[in-house]
Amino acid sequence: DDEYQRTMGALFAVYWLMRLDTDGAAAFCFGVDDDWRPLSAESTSPRRAASEMERRRAFFEEVQWSFFQDVLTSAGLLADAGGDAQGDAAGASARPARWHNEERTLAMLALTAIHDIMKVKALVPTVAAEHGSFRGYAAGEAIHDHDVALGYVLERYPGALPSFQRLPKAQQETLQFTQGKMEFNMGWLVQAE
Template sequence: MSECVRRNMNIYNNEGLLPLHVAAKAGNAMACEAMLSGGYADLWAQAKYSGWVPLHFAAANHQKAVIDVLLEAARKEGEWSREGRRVALPKLHDCGRQLAMDILSKDCSLTDEEFVLRAKKTFPELSYFRGRSDTTPDQSAAVALDPAEIEFRRTMGALLSVFWVCADRYDDFVRNQPPNNRLSRENWDHIQRWAKNVVKLTDPNEPDAVDAMLCFMSMHDLGKMKDFREELAPGYQDHDAGLSHILSKSPEVLPSYCRLPDKYQLLIETSLKVDFNFGQYLQAENLPANIKNVKSLLGNKGDDALAFYLFHIFADMAGIMGAKSLDGSLFMTETMFNNFKKGLATLQLLTHESMNDTYDAFLKLRGEEQGLKFETPTDRAIIRLACCSRVFDKEGGRAVLDAWNQLEP
């Protein structure tokens, strides 16, 4: 009898799913527990077409009771090694590596639509963007969107930005930008050199680098999904800290991360632990003390970790208006990249400069473009005020200075 049951448990249905996949997807925790405790089903059996294991179906459908059952079964089997996780996910690993190789090939012919379709098949985490979200409603969206959908589209914008940079698709990247503020070819070449020589992202002989960056971008905002975070990181409010906890305690629910080589798993783990808001730095909202964590990252992990972290910030910013359109990067215009470049250049000074000197170097660069001097504490305050007001030229700088001078002493 038991042998007959075991055989039936290993028969795929028309959708390429085993009974355990179906039960996990439907949220039937009792059935999952019975199949596993009786030894009738394989916890790590992959779906025929997607390569997903039961845990991924449960996570994608926010089936908390099933997630608990499957994670407990995994713990009873013993803690997986990193290598063990990779071996168990061959289909997803092969898909990720092939996508990266295709992007880096000289004759890459992938269209945006083809890339998006393959990304959805390659990174199961993209299906987790559903349910409640911490996302602030995006007023830039062309239509009213669910908060989780906004975050999903931003994530797709970030993934597409990685694709456009790594495949050297300048025209695709800038196609929807205003002609008078379109990212210049000169700055695009700067991005290409940075991606190749500093981030080391576009070497055809190292497709794992692109795969890892795509993996990170596919999951880096999952902590904003309240249901996902509360199920797997209860008590965490910060989305990065929550995701970091999940990577530490329940990495099996993030298959793309699990299948990466150790080097890139550690880069992702390190990046998530950097408590630093680069956007606030670019607007001079934060203080020199806020740079401490970046300096610690550089000191402990080296240039590769800083480059990986900063490129992920670039891709995230480039895709931030994805809720409005995924036809190119609406955000990363000439003005915005020039500002990003200043932040990038000054943070790299941390290898040999103090936090205060690094912060001052950024303010000086911003002050120069605003036509504002940098000599006294008052000058610092005026430049910071102009940065917070998103002033990028001398005309705006004069307006801020005039407004300041009209204030009562």
């Protein structure tokens, strides 16, 4: 199904973009083989049209990969050895030049995994009477906007999503902000809109 493929693509994109200092750029541009090793412009399998390979090669060689790293650093997922993603320099000497913040990364992966689950009709929540209304939806009304529905579940029923519930409180609040106050659309990020 297309939603599943997009979600898997987004998870891989996060993984590869966080590995730009190793093999992430090659995997991001050319994919991986059956043993999960990154492909290259010279890979013969899978067969791709010459024009497609030229576009992939051009992107691989011409993109400013540091821009991706800057976005991930700004989001708190990556940090330089001089300090962590929250500004703490403690223990920096033991870290590699660039490292990932495990809590922020876990939160991003959790959001990536759950961001479209409310498109499943069986999971669409109905605003409970005790909540009155929620972002324009009245008590007893089903929330058919999947982003608003996810925000409702994260805010009112966080235990319904174990991958969210088990995040540290600060990361839960960040995800609630993206779905509630910011109205973040994961598709815009994934599709670079």
